[in-house]
Every structure is written in C-alpha cells, then in structure tokens.
Amino acid sequence: MKVFYVTLYLLFVLSLTAKAQDSVKVALVQAHLAWGDVDANLRDFDKRVRSCKGCDMIVFPELFTSGCEMKKRDKEEAVCSKDGVASYYPLVIKRMRKWAKRSGALVVGSTIYKEEGKYYNRLLAVYPDGKYEYYDKHNCFKKGSFSPGDRHLALEWKGIRFSTYICYDLRFPEWSRNHGEYDVAIYIANWPESRRDDWNRLLRERAIENEAYVIAVNCAGADLTGLMYRGESCVIAPDGEVRAKCRDYRDDIVVYKVMK
Numbered sequence: 001m002k003v004f005y006v007t008l009y010l011l012f013v014l015s016l017t018a019k020a021q022d023s024v025k026v027a028l029v030q031a032h033l034a035w036g037d038v039d040a041n042l043r044d045f046d047k048r049v050r051s052c053k054g055c056d057m058i059v060f061p062e063l064f065t066s067g068c069e070m071k072k073r074d075k076e077e078a079v080c081s082k083d084g085v086a087s088y089y090p091l092v093i094k095r096m097r098k099w100a101k102r103s104g105a106l107v108v109g110s111t112i113y114k115e116e117g118k119y120y121n122r123l124l125a126v127y128p129d130g131k132y133e134y135y136d137k138h139n140c141f142k143k144g145s146f147s148p149g150d151r152h153l154a155l156e157w158k159g160i161r162f163s164t165y166i167c168y169d170l171r172f173p174e175w176s177r178n179h180g181e182y183d184v185a186i187y188i189a190n191w192p193e194s195r196r197d198d199w200n201r202l203l204r205e206r207a208i209e210n211e212a213y214v215i216a217v218n219c220a221g222a223d224l225t226g227l228m229y230r231g232e233s234c235v236i237a238p239d240g241e242v243r244a245k246c247r248d249y250r251d252d253i254v255v256y257k258v259m260k
Contacts (some may be wrong), residue, residue, distance in 0.1 A: 003146075010127065014082035015017075017172075018232065019092070020161065020258040021160075022158070022159040023158065023160070023217070023257050023259045024056045024057050024157060024158045024159075024160045024184075024257070024258050024260075025054065025055050025056045025057070025058065025255060025256070025257045026055065026057045026058075026235070026255065026256055026257070026258055027052040027055040027057065027058045027059065027105075027253055027254070027255050028059055028117075028215065028216075028217050028221070028233045028234070028235070028246060028253065028255075028256070029045070029048050029049075029052070029058060029059060029060050029061070029099055029107065029253050030061065030217060030220050030231045030233040030250070030251065030252045030253070030254075031044070031045070031056070031060070031061055031064065031218065031219055031220065031251055032219070032220055032221035032251045033063075033064065033066075033067040033219050033221070033223075034067075035066070035223050035224045036066055037066065038066055038091075038092075039081075041064060041065045041066065041207060041210075042065065042091075042092070043059065044094050045064060045095075045097070045099075045109075045139070045217040046095070046189065047132045048253065049099045049103055049107070050101070050199045051253055052103060052105065052253065052255070053103070054146070055103065055105050055255060056060070056104075056105055056106065056157065056158050057107075057108065057109070057157060057216045058099070058103060058105045058106070058107045059108045059109070059159045059186060059188065059215060059216065060107075060109030060111050060125045060188065060192050061109070061111075061188055061189060061190060061217050061218055061219040061233075062109075062110065062121070062166055062167050062188040062189045062190045062218075062219070063110055063112065063121065063190060064109045064110070064111070064112060064219075065088075065092055065109075065111045065112075066111070066112065066179050067190060067202075067219065067223055068076065068190040068215060068223070070144055071118050076195040079231075088111075088112070089113050089122075090206050091112065092111045092124070093126070093132065093163065093221040096109070096124055097130045097132070098134070100126045100127055100128045100130070101128050101129075101130065103128075105128065106125060106126070106127055106128070106157050107124075107125075107126045107163070108125050108186060108188070109122070109123070109124060109188065110122055110124065110166055110188060111124065111136070113130065113134075113136070115257070117149060117228070118135070118147040119145055119146050119148045120136040120146060120147055120149060121137035121140070121166055122134050122135070122136050122137075122149075123135040123136075123137070123138065123153070123164050123166055123188065125155055125164065128237065132156055133139040133153055134153065135149060135151075135152070135153035135164045135165075135166070136148070136149025136150075136151075137166040137167070137168070137169065137171060138150070138152075138169045138175055139169045139172050140168065140169070141177060143167065146184065152164075154182055159182070159255055159260060160183050160258060160260055161181065161182045161183045161186060162183070162184045162185075162186055162244070163176070163178070163181060163182035163184070163185050163186070164185075164186045164188075165185060165186065165187045165188075166187070166188055166189070167187070167190060167191060169182060169187070169189055170189070170191075170202045170206065171198075171202065173206065174240065176190055176206050176210060177210065177223055178210035178211065182210075182212060183212055183213065183258075183260055184212055184213040184214070184215060184258055185206060185207075185210060185212050185213070185214050186215045186216075187203065187214065187215070187216045188216075188217050188218075188219075189216065189217070189218045189219070190218070190219050190229065191229065192227050192228065192229055193228040193229060193230040193250065194227075194228075196200075196230050196232060197218075199232060200216070200232065201224050203234070203235060203236055204240040206237055207236040207237065207239075208239065211238045212238055213235065213236065213237060213238060213258055214236040215230075215235055215258070216233055216234050216235075216236070217233045218230075218231050218232060218233050219231070219250070220246075220248075220249050220250060220251060221249065221251075228249075229249075230248050230249055231246050231247070231248055231249060231250065231252070232245065232246070232248065233245070233246040233252075233254065234246070235254075235256045235258070242254060243256060244256040
C-alpha cells in the first residue's frame, strides 16, 4: 500500500512538472538601436538582458547589433565593428552565449553573417548551454544586399514549439504556413511606422490563419535618415487578440507567459 501511495505522489509531481514546462515566459525587448554602431548596441543590450530576470526566452528586434544598415551604406562599412568584419559575427555569438548562460533563457535576435562573399540576415537562437540554431531570412528585398536562406527553423523550448521569421517574411503567408509544426511564430523586425497598418493587420492574419500565438518584436525610434519606427511589439493570441504590447516609440520590455 505504501508503494501505491508513493507512486501516486510521484505521478502527481511529474504532472505538475509537465504543466510547468508547457509555458514559456517571454521578454519582448523593443529597443532604440544605435544604428551602425555594433559595440554600442552590445553594451546597451547587455543592460537590457539584466532587466529580464526570471524569463525563459528573450527576443530582440531584427539586426539588433546594427539596425538595417545594409540598404543605406556600403556593405563592408555597414558590418564593421572596431575589430573588423572577420570578428563581427563571432563576437555577437559570444555575447549572446554569455547572456543566455547568465539569464538561463533562450536568447533570440538577428545579425549580419558573411560567407563566401554573400551576406545573410541571420537569426540566432542561443541556448543557456551555449548551443545555438539559426535561420537565414528567406524573403529578402530584390534590390537589397542580403542573400536568401533556404530553410525554416523550428525549435522546441520548455515544451512549446516555435517557428522563426524575419521582418519581410511577414508578407508571405505560405512561408509561415503552419502544418501542425509550431505553437508560436516569432517575427523580429525593423518595420517602419509608415507601414504600421500592414504590420498590425498581417500579424493578426498570421496568428488567425495558423491558429498559433504570434510574438512580434520591432525596433523603435529613428534611424540615421530620420525614418521613424513606432515599435508596436506585441503578443497576439490565435484568435487575433492582442494579449500584450510595448509602448509606442519607447525603449521598452514587456514580459508575457505563453501557454501551450
């Protein structure tokens, strides 16, 4: 009889653990970027990560290390930190590994990756143990400087399945199509205020048509040309309802627990 009650207790504990794992506390880090200044952005995001204590996942905007500079300046100049192009990408991975280990969270954000003369807008998903997975933006501007990636990235964390996308991907519903592979779609962006109506409408459409949560993280403030970014980073439920949202134009962090 004693063994029977011990078994029941263990099953009860395991059920509580399973339920706890089927939720992820996500920090949406909406940020003013230091456009073109890698070192300044790394310093600023180090401070922001320290404000995300207790979170399971921390999500940055697209190209959080530089802003979308590839359309505005020479390629080599745009990706250079003070240490040069060769050290730029490893530096970002090293710093993201540090943040993931320190916070115990999965850290997500994109940066510029160069390989064989081609440039990619690469999303990195870095785990607390130092391992990482990546996704190269698939839908790129035809007149832009980035080469398209050719594969999706689906990952699982704390019992929740995620699929990752970058900015312009939002306009291509077939690329985001959910065939039962994910519970949450993540979109990171440098999406200007002038197209904010599209941003809000398309995010809701992707959530509803895919019956999945959407986590969207955009930058805020102005770039070097004066183009404004409103932010409007948010969490949208499968029914299209906005569950959480950052303050417009502000450097802001909003935390939301996504349940399976």
